[in-house]
Amino acid sequence: MFETLMDTIGARFGRPEPRRRVRDFIAGLLAPLPVKNCWTIAEHAGDDGPGGMQDLIGRASWDDAGVRADVRDFVAARLGHPDGVLLVDEAGDLKKGTRTVGVQRQYSGTAGKIENCQLAVHLSYASPLGHTLLDVALYLPKSWTEDPERRAEAGVPNTIGFATKPQLARRLIETALAGGLPCRWVAGDEAYGGDPRLAAALRGHRLGYVLAVACSHHVPTGLGIFRADRLAAGLPKRAWQRLSAGVGAKGLRYYDWAFIALPHAVDQHQGHHWLLIRRNRGTGELAFYRCWSPELVALRQLVAVAGRRWSIEESFQATKTGLGLDQHQHRRWKAWHRWTTLVIAAHAFLAAATAISTSSPDGLIDITVNELRRLFHALILEPARPAADVIAWSIFRRRHQDAAKISHYARQALTEP
Template sequence: MSTSVAWEHELQSWLEPFLTHLHHPARRRMCPLYVAGLIGPGERKSLQPIAARVAPADYDQLHHFVAVGPWDEAPLDAELLAQANRLVGGLEAILVIDDTALLKKGTHSVGVASQYAGVVGKKANCQSLVSLTLAKDEVPVPIVLRLFLPDTWIRDPERLQHAGVPETFWVERSKPEIALEELQRVMQAGVSFGAVVTDAGYGISAPFRQSLSALGLLWAVGIPRIQKVYPADVRLGPAPHTRGGPRKTPIPDAEAVAAEAMLATSSWQRITWRRGTKGPLRAKFAAVRVRVADGPTVRLQGRTGQHLPGDEVWLVGEHRTSGERKYYLSNLPPDTSLKQLAALIKARWVCEQAHQQLKEELGLDHFEGRSWRGLHRHALLTLIAYLFLQHLRSRTATGGKKKGRRAPTTTDTAGHSAHAA
């Protein structure tokens, strides 16, 4: 049996737990075809090229299955979470929260707007998806992709209706709010992980950080260099008497300063957090215990809207060899070593690797439909395809029952397939 036939045959049996939730025979037949089309050879992974490769006579049925068919995605979502948890879940795992942009040329695709796209490092015409990635031992499994709707869409009900956006989502929701909702869904599904990691796009939000703590989670998040923090030993005391009488709100005995200023005189250590393909990955790190200025707002030093000290956490700085400087907050315990802090912070890179593979090799950004339902179904099926490939790699790495039969790697089985010729 050829390698290609081997993985296609195994895909059908591996998908059975998903297919049990698709009760219509046509859907049970279309799902494996679409997933195989995402995994298999071919430069484009949009509907028409997939149909041409895997089901030339069934384009209409494949289109109906992905774009308009009245089936519920929730059971497949739940199965994805359960299988991902079995593969890479556990207290040693991390959950990375991020977003990824799908570049577009037109203006009709749901959620498309001029907004920041990390893939090009600037604003671009794109869709933006909030992502959650479960990872363990540097093995990522993306488990959530949810579209963010910019305010230009939220203010246009006719546009929302035309794109088939459910009315539940016709309200403004920030990316941190979407991420928190999905995080709670993931936790309720029983997905297990030891810490949450994210960049400054989410870490800048005080309600987001506070919600993570309220959920009992350990976390490490990026922050801007100007994030205000207090010394860990700051104390609240009575304010000076004023003409109007004593103030009731206690005030801190130290002033909040920017994160970069707090670390300016710290001792920086060169830390190696892992070995990459080109050698050890190193940077200089420093850390100090602080209390974040995200408590209740008061009037301080004659200025209104100043924040009192919040929880005590780690403030971590990173000086990269490129000269770039980054700053982070983490609620890991006070006895955590600098190397442990650095390792958790830098573990976020696995989601960037996963995003790249989802797009370049499985066609996440190739979907040409314009609807909310079609985009999210395409994204879900792309996640299922990625999980299948990680399942094969994991079995090969641990010497599974089919030892000796080479499982397809991402580059073997996707757009740059060894079988494409």
């Protein structure tokens, strides 16, 4: 599978040297290097210096958007499912200075406060077969788009203008749809749920959505327009149902859920509108979602889509801790997109390979993306140790994780339905 993906991506390059280097680069991203950059990846590949890898990222002639299209086709062939969910979210990379493309002081969800950082809108794909990052768009604040000298220094193309994060998300979604990726739903947080134009565009594509909104979001009802939190406060006790939003690190994620049909929100796209409300069983904290589907669906289906949104956070964690998504040292537009594209390709390979891993016997959890990355490097890319030693360590880790899983589920069973 790895060689198939590398051959597909390699067809984007006209010469054998960059084809070899892109394979070595992705192999380096998959390697357990303490830091991922062109120097360490070149050393892992056996090069005598970092120049070749730096050329690949900064100066060689290739189309990163074309490579992401190849990755999308690879994902569609191996993880594609009619009930697939497109997930949009932003990731921030903390940076120093002012010269790195897109950087300024702005709110970063990664840091939880205003910091000097880059922000990028990511598109992820989740299906019953697995989930992976798929596409990306760097957010350029107006302080960049309105500064020609700064743009020129960072190599920002003249065709790139200012776009809000929901506008970037819409472009990513429409590119995925145009590429034939099978999907039925879109999910995102408040940054995207609060934009009515994005929601209208999704309805136009007949894509159902579950988009988070603020408690102050105004909802049309037969009695007028009300805030979401006011509607929640008036719900009777029987309106709430306890349902799981999916499997978490410590068992099933149970919340109390309610939904309100909104027939007065119907527009020219027809379909069905709801306000979905989630209540934390411990704190009572509420979360709100605007939902739409071209056909009638049950509450359980909306809850499942809302729960799917957290898989993009898992993808961020896997790519940052294992693949160096945020470890790039590049200031320019082209280099940033190329680094991120190759990280996405590496993650898509791991997700697809994990999806075909056979079920584990009793006493072991299924192989995870992180575990497969370790095995693939040790057994295929760099078999420096005996295979039996590598597999023994894999079994040890998975047995320990299975014992922890059983313990979490047993503790949860004492209090959960």
